[in-house]
Amino acid sequence: MTAAPVHILPADLAAWLDAHAEAIDANAQHDNHAGEIVPRLARAGLFRVGVAPALGGAGGTTVDAIEAIAAVARLSLASAFVFWGQRTFVEYLLQSDNAALRARWLPPLLAGERAGATGLSNAMKYLSAIEPLQMRAAPLDADATRFALDGALPWITNLRREGFLVAAAFDRHDGAPPAIFAVPHDAPGVTRGDDLDLIALRGSNTAALTLANTELDAGWQIAADTHAFLARARPAFLGLQCGMSIGLARRALESVDTSSPAVRAALADDAAALRRELDALTTRLYEGVTSGAFVAQPAAQFEVRIGLADVVAGAARLDVQAAGGRGYLRSPDAQRGANDTARRSREAAFVPIVTPTLVQLKNQLAQHRRGEAA
Incomplete structure (x- = not known):
């Protein structure tokens, strides 16, 4: 296939x-720039990339959204990390069967009026039998229309103090x-801790x-079956995450191109x-x-993610x-490129x-691989 065109950021966002x-x-x-990331990315229309116009998006595909994250990661991985959290939460709503939840929350998420955080890293590890779920849901009525939710997640990104939604997976007490x-x-x-x-x-x-x-009712439910949902959502979850590696690697390699002729010659090969x-990993x-x-082949994507980390x-x-x-050098007088x-x-x-x-x-x-060998 032909790779998606490299996303070009608006000049004002790139400069910021x-x-x-x-x-x-x-x-x-010591500054307030952290609170500006989501609104600025939203004003540039970045959360709408890969979302259908009928849902308020700019069109395109998940691949276009990965390229948009890569474009931000070239300049700031922290901002790209926030972007990934927001856009991944958007992806959960796009893939959810809960149309009412999507209709209510997709507009403010795309507009950057509400932050979206993916607390499903624990669930992704649960899906791969790495660790148990850390959250629990107890039905409060016979029809399971209301739930009491308990638990803790130690590390979630994009928990903006101005307001957020977080996606999390909960073990059911009733055997469901x-x-x-x-x-x-x-x-x-709900208690948000201090910034880590x-x-x-x-x-x-x-x-x-x-x-x-x-206590939340079933209207807040993104998916009734974590296994089935995450199997569908994992390629986008990991793919959007890979955009961070792609952008950072591109920018680091560009720095070699701007070095002196002698340095470029020494590092060219x-x-x-x-x-x-x-390029090969990005295409894959x-x-x-x-x-x-x-x-159906998550191992193939795991290999790409590992390969991209090695390239970074x-x-x-x-x-x-x-x-x-x-x-x-770390002094205030150090050259900008060195910093x-x-x-x-x-x-x-x-x-x-x-x-x-x-x-x-x-x-x-x-x-x-052991399973394949057996």
């Missing part, structure tokens, strides 16, 4: 991201399959969430090899997402080599640990 990427990454507690609910920030019993003290991506509004006897691998990703092959690591190393000693190199190194260190982590994916691939 470029100017504030360092502050968003490292100094969230686990269900996925959209939980509003202002429901009784991250070493990077500090402006991503990442915090823990606790629910204590939070390594950079060319990484570009070929990046887009083919699998578009064809739907990853629904290699590209970040070349970025550091191209910057040389100036990339290790960007240091930030990209921090961003690259995050790629292997975003859920599902590379360790988890490699364990899943090993189990898959």
Whole structure:
């Protein structure tokens, strides 16, 4: 297939991201840029990419949305991480059978008036038999029209204090399959913790969430069967996530192109090899997402995600080599490009640990191969 065209950001958004990427990454507690990310991405129409016009979107495909996330990740991985959370929640509504929930909440999510957070990393690990569900739903009536929700999730991104919805999977107490609910920030019993003290991506509004006897009715249910829903949604979940790696790797490799002729000559072969691998993996990703092959063959997408993380690591190393000693300076007088190199190194260190982590994916691939061998 032909890859989607590279997404071009509006000039004003690109300039804002470029100017504030360092502050968003490292100094969230000392500025207010974190609260601006969702509204600015929304004004640029980015949450509407890959959403049908009939639903208020700009049209296009999931692949176009991945490219839009990659475009943001070129300039700020923290902002792309927020973008991924918002757009993934939108994807859950698009794939949900709950038309009323979609009609109510899709417009404010696309407009950036409400943040969408995916608390389904735990559920994705549950789907792969890595860990049990950490949330519980107890029906409050015989017809299971109302539920009491309890539990805690230690790490969720895009929990904007201005207001959010979070998707989470809940084990049912009545023997029914686990269900996925959209939980509003202002429901009784919902507590958002302080921002996690991250070493990077500090402006991503990442915090823990606790629910204590939070009562919601079935109208908030995204899916009645977590297994079936996540099997369908996982390719988009991981595909949109891969956009972060694609954009970061592209930008790190571009830094080699802007270095001195001697540096470019020394790193040219390594950079060319990484570009070929990046292009090949991106093509595989887009083919699998578009064809739907990853629904039945999740291991194939796991391999792409692992491969992209390896490319990011290699590209970040070349970025550091191209910057040389100036990339290790931290003074306010350090050159802007050097500061960007240091930030990209921090961003690259995050790629292997975003859920599902590379360790988890490699364990899943090993189990898959053992099953094939048996």
